[in-house]
Amino acid sequence: MRCWTLSLRLPTSRVAQRTAQLQTEVRARLQAQEDLQRSEDLLKMAGRMARLGAWMIELPHRHMVWSEELAAICEVEPDHIPSVDEAIGYCATQWRATLRRRLDSCIADGTPFDEELQMITARGRLVWVRVLGQSVHNADSEIVRVQGTIQDITEKKQAEADRQELEARLRESQKLEAIGTFAGGIAHDFNNMLGAILGNVSLARGEIGADHPLQVSLTQVHRTAVRGRSLVQQILAFSRRQPQAFVVQPMRPLIEEAVGMLRPMLPAMVRVETSFPNAPAWVDADSTQIHQVLINLCVNAWHAMQGSTGCIQIGLEIIEDTPGTAAGSGDGRRAHLWVRDNGSGMDAETRARIFEPFFTTKSGHGTGLGLAVVHGIVLAHRGTISVDSTIGRGSTFHLLLPLAPAPADEEQVWLPSARGELPSAEGRHVLYVDDDEVMALMVERLLQRSGYRVSAFQDAAAALETVRAAPESFDVAVCDFNMPVLSGLDFARALGSIRPQLPVIISSGHLPEEAQVEAVRLGVRGLLQKQNTFDELDRLIRRVLAQATS
Numbered sequence: 232m233r234c235w236t237l238s239l240r241l242p243t244s245r246v247a248q249r250t251a252q253l254q255t256e257v258r259a260r261l262q263a264q265e266d267l268q269r270s271e272d273l274l275k276m277a278g279r280m281a282r283l284g285a286w287m288i289e290l291p292h293r294h295m296v297w298s299e300e301l302a303a304i305c306e307v308e309p310d311h312i313p314s315v316d317e318a319i320g321y322c323a324t325q326w327r328a329t330l331r332r333r334l335d336s337c338i339a340d341g342t343p344f345d346e347e348l349q350m351i352t353a354r355g356r357l358v359w360v361r362v363l364g365q366s367v368h369n370a371d372s373e374i375v376r377v378q379g380t381i382q383d384i385t386e387k388k389q390a391e392a393d394r395q396e397l398e399a400r401l402r403e404s405q406k407l408e409a410i411g412t413f414a415g416g417i418a419h420d421f422n423n424m425l426g427a428i429l430g431n432v433s434l435a436r437g438e439i440g441a442d443h444p445l446q447v448s449l450t451q452v453h454r455t456a457v458r459g460r461s462l463v464q465q466i467l468a469f470s471r472r473q474p475q476a477f478v479v480q481p482m483r484p485l486i487e488e489a490v491g492m493l494r495p496m497l498p499a500m501v502r503v504e505t506s507f508p509n510a511p512a513w514v515d516a517d518s519t520q521i522h523q524v525l526i527n528l529c530v531n532a533w534h535a536m537q538g539s540t541g542c543i544q545i546g547l548e549i550i551e552d553t554p555g556t557a558a559g560s561g562d563g564r565r566a567h568l569w570v571r572d573n574g575s576g577m578d579a580e581t582r583a584r585i586f587e588p589f590f591t592t593k594s595g596h597g598t599g600l601g602l603a604v605v606h607g608i609v610l611a612h613r614g615t616i617s618v619d620s621t622i623g624r625g626s627t628f629h630l631l632l633p634l635a636p637a638p639a640d641e642e643q644v645w646l647p648s649a650r651g652e653l654p655s656a657e658g659r660h661v662l663y664v665d666d667d668e669v670m671a672l673m674v675e676r677l678l679q680r681s682g683y684r685v686s687a688f689q690d691a692a693a694a695l696e697t698v699r700a701a702p703e704s705f706d707v708a709v710c711d712f713n714m715p716v717l718s719g720l721d722f723a724r725a726l727g728s729i730r731p732q733l734p735v736i737i738s739s740g741h742l743p744e745e746a747q748v749e750a751v752r753l754g755v756r757g758l759l760q761k762q763n764t765f766d767e768l769d770r771l772i773r774r775v776l777a778q779a780t781s
């Protein structure tokens with residue numbers, strides 16, 4: 232038998248050519264696969280970063296497909312394939328009907344949709360999503376598919392809500408600021424009026440004699456006006472119309488004054504106890520601001536008692552700092568002031584936020600500004616504030632303020648000291664200028680009663696003319712700061728050019744800091760807070776005169 236072998240022989244060159252061709256194809260395919268993988272990875276990364284998932288519903292069987300990222304948004308396993316109904320079921324109840332309607336009309340007539348709605352994930356988290364959908368047609372214009380995206384926009388929604396809340400707070404704080412300015416303006420006028428009432432009542436009481444039957448009524452008027460004045464001064468302090476007046480002074484009287492203001496505000500079932508060290512704690516402080524700190528802390532303490540009986544303890548002690556940690560006192564000693572209550576206390580979350588402006592747990596009742604103001608004041612005094620608190624056991628606020636060295640003569644710079652005797656100024660000639668008629672009349676009578684000769688003017692220009700005519704006849708000039716045409720500073724400047732040696736005192740309800748600096752530059756010898764005129768003017772004049780002659 233003969234065997235035939237068929238040998239297929241291709242020329243060697245063609246084999247090599249084909250092999251090279253196949254190798255190129257394989258390389259190209261591998262490259263394409265790699266590119267595809269890379270582009271898929273990029274797409275996944277983009278989806279993950281944008282929290283953007285995709286979905287598709289094949290028609291007519293409504294077979295659903297979704298991307299890994301969409302499964303992640305719904306918090307289900309990546310390979311889980313849901314039915315259309317199951318997918319719609321992830322919508323929060325109130326949105327389900329809307330989404331179903333949008334999907335149905337997209338399937339029916341191709342209407343695209345764009346909805347923001349809330350979904351509940353498989354793990355029960357509520358998330359905000361934006362759902363987009365559109366239809367895909369075949370060559371015969373039949374809808375064969377609807378598809379779209381779902382993006383998790385919870386963070387954006389949260390940021391939007393935060394912004395809206397901030398805007399609302401801003402509006403509220405602007406309103407408060409306007410009320411503060413308005414109340415401050417009124418309080419400023421009231422303060423002066425009450426000063427005049429108090430002065431005149433005191434003059435009248437002095438004139439009618441101690442046994443006069445009207446003394447009882449006048450005492451009541453006096454008491455009520457004093458109370459009114461302390462309320463008005465609180466409004467002034469809050470609206471910041473009081474001048475910042477840092478004075479080296481002992482802490483104890485400041486605390487006692489604040490407690491005096493607080494007592495009428497607190498209900499009888501809230502006790503206030505104080506404890507003080509033996510030595511005076513001198514601090515460089517603005518008394519009105521320290522009052523405000525104590526009032527805010529004590530009012531919070533009272534609120535924390537939630538209507539039951541309680542005790543607020545205010546204590547003061549001098550502490551020695553670890554070397555090198557003192558806040559400016561130089562000798563490492565500080566005043567430690569504490570306010571303790573046995574109220575509700577705070578949890579850690581509340582404690583962490585109490586100094587934030589607008590943070591309050593008294594919804595509808597508190598502004599959340601109280602402790603923010605306290606914090607600002609303590610910082611302005613170069614101090615620190617901290618709090619210890621336990622739920623159900625109360626809270627203690629600790630304030631540390633740098634001690635200031637006690638002044639050599641224990642006298643204050645601007646205000647007359649309550650200590651030490653000053654020589655009598657009887658018969659000395661005082662020039663008093665105030666455009667307020669009531670004030671001018673009252674001060675004239677007040678000073679006359681103390682034995683001065685007084686020339687009172689409501690018109691600063693007329694007063695200057697009188698001084699120009701007889702410059703040597705006056706011993707001291709007292710003028711209001713806030714006058715029309717010529718301010719107190721202008722008046723002091725003009726007096727300086729007529730008779731430079733004449734001591735000048737400026738009286739003011741509110742003297743801005745820059746005006747204080749200017750007053751010092753002009754050589755003004757004393758500043759008087761107008762509401763203290765009755766109690767302090769005589770003493771300030773005597774002190775200024777004593778300095779002028781020494």
Ligand SMILES: Nc1ncnc2c1ncn2[C@@H]1O[C@H](COP(=O)(O)OP(=O)(O)OP(=O)(O)O)[C@@H](O)[C@H]1O
Nearest residue numbers: 531532535585591592593597598599600601602626
């Ligand atoms: N002594 C305290 N005991 C318990 N919680 C306190 C105390 N002091 C402050 N807090 C908490 O700190 C929050 C902020 O206090 P803050 O004084 O700043 O504002 P407020 O008291 O809420 O409002 P406002 O001071 O305007 O009345 C309070 O809402 C309260 O939750």
Ligand SMILES: [Mg+2]
Nearest residue numbers: 527531601602
């Ligand atoms: Mg408060």
